[in-house]
Amino acid sequence: MVVNQIPFREFHLLLLNQGLRVAIGPFNVCIHTAYKPLAEQLYKLYCHYRMAQDEIAEFHVRIVTERSFKNPFKKNVRFLLDGQSPFGSFPQEQALAVLEWGINLAIAVRVNHLLLLHSAVVEKNGHAILFPAWPGSGKTTLCTVLSNRGFRLFSDEFGLMDPRQRLFLPIPRLMPLKNESIAVIRRYLPEIVMGQSIPNTQKGTVAHVCPPEQSILLSKQAAKARWIIFPKWIAGSQSKIEAISDSEAFMLLASNAFNYEALGATGFLAVADLIHSCDCYKLVYSDFDDVMDMLHKLMNET
């Protein structure tokens, strides 16, 4: 059963009562909220997700509304993970952004049975391509473009690797475009489903893009990585891709992971093996068509 197979009324009641359980990659998330505008946004953006009402959920999250302390006429929202509040309250318009951040945080702090790299991941012809990068390097924007141009989306944020089988697991989540990227994507991909723009968040204006339906449907199909490309978006730059050494790639990847250190030797061996089996590059770009040409060239060479 997929979210868009049930009427909104039923969807809303689940959020209100026993909780809506959706499968997001390898995890099930149980969501509660009584805040109707959020229910409406979720109904639209989560439409392709598989429901998992009878399964175990790893994460139990809730968005509650409360009166603002400063201005009693205003309402705020708060994110709760198992009843605990990991960060403060936010204006109610930001409910969706807060929920999505909260779920990311929950994954980042709790999951240690998988290696969590900080990386966007897409797949083509059975090979995963990693785009590890710091926040602000444009990985979400790049991912949005690629996943709507023939690549399958794994994640714009988490490189989720099974450290024993060396497989990457898809975890297609809403992609939060920030600031200028929103207009860029609206222009480049006018056909895609995008949530409303949410201004004044901690990361500026955010608008969420729904992952393509195919990416969600196939989210149980894992893949081995073949390329690791460290992207950097620089306005007006000439697109350029250059190979980097394994050791440099290793340091960049390991120092930008969520739980590499926690996994100890397991993490080290997994990353070493990953680097060994991939070709590693640095990419500077400003034009998406250039990037796609380069990627297709890389793929045709092998």
Place this chain on the structure above:
Amino acid sequence: MKLDLSQHSLMLVQGLINPDSLTHYSESDWELLIRLARRVKLLGRLTLLVKEHGLWNQVPPRIASQLTSGLVQVEKLQQLNRWELNRILWALDEFNTSIIALKGIAYGLAEIPYATGRLSVDLDLLVPKADLADIESLLTVKGWRHRTLSAYDERYYRVWSHEIPPLVHVERETEVDIHHTLAPLTSRLKIDTRLLFEAAIPTKDKTIKLLSPVDMVIHCAVNLFQNNEIANDLRDLLDLHDLLVFFSVQDADFWLRLTDRANQLRLAQIMFYGLHFSQLIFKTPVPGKICNRLRPRPGKLKLWIMHRLIPLALFPQHPDKPTLSASMARFVLYLRSHLIRMPLYILLPHLIYKTMRMIRLKSGNNHSHPR
């Protein structure tokens, strides 16, 4: 006295004291169990129990991965704690003092069963008060820093507390809590720390010592019933249970030594609560008449009240259905923990300060940066 536990608390305690019963748990039982165990820092412990009892293959896969994740986190934190201790000993190498490891790190060094599954975030050490200033300045020279504290908090630690403000090395994140006695200076308990150092036991690494077994047990009880607010502290009561089981098997006279020592340190009442609730909740095999050796013991009314409150606070609330009675119990014990820690003329301004700060924190929208 009988124990009256809610459904979800029973489920948690059953899993802990009789892991074989876990084979009867449904998927939704498991889901709730994991949430409860995580809340009271017992996910790592649960993982050890499941493995030890050969139940790993019977656990639903989504549960197994959460158990694994919990244990990986525990192991990482323990490694960080051991490394921090190593660095502290290195920094104090030339300084002749006596350092006693406390709590989690001590249980690991003493090889207490299940210590490998204990979630220990901070490194706790006890040093002689006379050496405290020297130790603090040596560590500061070698890179440890205090977190930025308000003037009020600074004073709280310096004047009233049994520890100095936490230290963190600039290159690392593990918090080091350096204690000079076991209970706040403002509390009515006056513990003769000299006796603890005299009885302390050296470890393989000569520079670090452990409290003697009876002192370790007593400190565990003091920490739970005197220093903490008891809310969600089930892990600490389980520590006490583990210590009691382990030491009583090793030494035939353990129970006599324990009660004598508690009387000598004038911590009998707290030890009484420790034995009482450990036996009540975890079925610790405490010999029948042993509690009668403790003097003084809590009166009937006091014990009746604690009996109503303690389990409600120790066990986690149901994450989806918190009850008012449990919240009330926690609030009463919160007040109690402060009342026994400090006299009213300090306590009232302290609680007012804490409340004001909480309101200020809540009204300032937020300072955290979620990813």
